[in-house]
Amino acid sequence: MKQIHSIDEVRAAISAWREVGDTVALVPTMGNLHKGHISLAKLAAEYAEHVVVSVFVNPTQFGPNEDFDAYPRTLAADARKLSHAGMDIMFAPSVKEIYPRGLDNGTQVLVPGLSDQLCGAARPGHFAGVTSVVCRLLNICAPDVAVFGQKDYQQWIILRKMVADLHSPVRLVAGPTMREKSGLAMSSRNSLLDDAQRDKAASIFSALIGVEQQLQAGRRDYAKLEDEAAGHIRDAGLETEYVAIRRSLDLGMPEKDTPRLSVLAAARLDKVRLIDNVLVELSQ
Ligand code: PAF
Numbered sequence: 001m002k003q004i005h006s007i008d009e010v011r012a013a014i015s016a017w018r019e020v021g022d023t024v025a026l027v028p029t030m031g032n033l034h035k036g037h038i039s040l041a042k043l044a045a046e047y048a049e050h051v052v053v054s055v056f057v058n059p060t061q062f063g064p065n066e067d068f069d070a071y072p073r074t075l076a077a078d079a080r081k082l083s084h085a086g087m088d089i090m091f092a093p094s095v096k097e098i099y100p101r102g103l104d105n106g107t108q109v110l111v112p113g114l115s116d117q118l119c120g121a122a123r124p125g126h127f128a129g130v131t132s133v134v135c136r137l138l139n140i141c142a143p144d145v146a147v148f149g150q151k152d153y154q155q156w157i158i159l160r161k162m163v164a165d166l167h168s169p170v171r172l173v174a175g176p177t178m179r180e181k182s183g184l185a186m187s188s189r190n191s192l193l194d195d196a197q198r199d200k201a202a203s204i205f206s207a208l209i210g211v212e213q214q215l216q217a218g219r220r221d222y223a224k225l226e227d228e229a230a231g232h233i234r235d236a237g238l239e240t241e242y243v244a245i246r247r248s249l250d251l252g253m254p255e256k257d258t259p260r261l262s263v264l265a266a267a268r269l270d271k272v273r274l275i276d277n278v279l280v281e282l283s284q
Pocket of ligand 1: 028029030056058061130133134152155
C-alpha cells in the first residue's frame with residue numbers, strides 16, 4: 001500500500017488506474033482506524049477495483065472549544081491496518097495541502113437547514129466543515145464511489161443532499177455501524193474512554209433499542225419516547241444532549257404513519273461526545 005501526502009501524487013496514481021479503465025472508491029476518515037473503518041474500506045472494495053482511504057483530521061469541523069488537538073492521531077498504526085486490509089492508497093494530506101489559503105479564507109460548502117439541527121445545534125459550523133472538506137476530497141480524488149459510516153447518520157443525509165444539489169458525479173454508499181459486544185458503537189473517540197466508561201456508554205445503544213421496541217409495539221408518542229430514552233442514558237451517568245425520532249429519509253419530523261424512522265442520540269461522558277442511531281422499519 002502506498003502512503004501519499006500530496007494532491008498531485010494521489011491524482012497521478014488515480015489517473016494511472018483510470019487510463020486502464022479501472023474504477024476507484026474513496027473512504028474519507030479522520031484516522032485512528034478501528035474495525036468500523038476497516039469494514040467501510042472492505043465494503044468500498046466491493047464497489048471498485050481500487051480503494052483510497054483518506055486520513056485527515058479536518059480542523060474546520062471542530063469548534064474552538066472542541067477536541068481537535070486531543071483527537072487521536074495514529075498514522076503509523078492506521079497505515080499498517082489499511083495495508084493488512086489490502087487497500088491501495090492511504091492519502092494523508094497536511095492541513096496546508098487541503099486548505100492552501102488558510103482555514104478562514106477558503107471556500108465553504110454549506111447545506112442549509114439540517115446542518116443547524118441535532119448535532120449541528122450543539123456544534124455550530126461542524127457540518128459546514130464536513131461538507132467543505134468532503135467536497136474537496138471528492139474533487140481531489142474524483143472517485144466513482146465514496147463510502148461513509150451509517151453511525152454518522154446526520155452527516156450521511158447532509159452529504160447525500162450536497163452531492164445531489166451539486167450534481168457531483170459520485171455514488172455514495174453507507175456502511176453499517178460496527179459495535180462492541182456491549183452494543184457500544186465503534187468510534188475513534190472510544191479510545192479516550194476506560195473500560196468502566198465504555199460500559200456506561202453502552203447505555204446509548206440500549207436506550208435506542210428500547211425506543212425501537214416501543215415503536216415496533218405501536219407507540220407513536222415520539223416526544224415521550226425521546227424523554228424516556230434521554231432519562232435512561234442520564235441514569236447511566238452520561239449527560240444526554242438529545243434523543244430524537246426523525247424520518248429516516250431526510251431527518252424531517254415524522255408523522256404518526258411514517259414507515260421508516262431514525263432514532264438518534266448524542267451524549268457526553270466527561271469530555272467525550274458520543275453519537276449513535278438506529279433505523280426502524282415499522283411493519284404496521
Ligand atoms: O466521518 C468522519 O470521520 C468525518 O466527518 C469525515 C467524513 C472524514 C470528514 O472529515
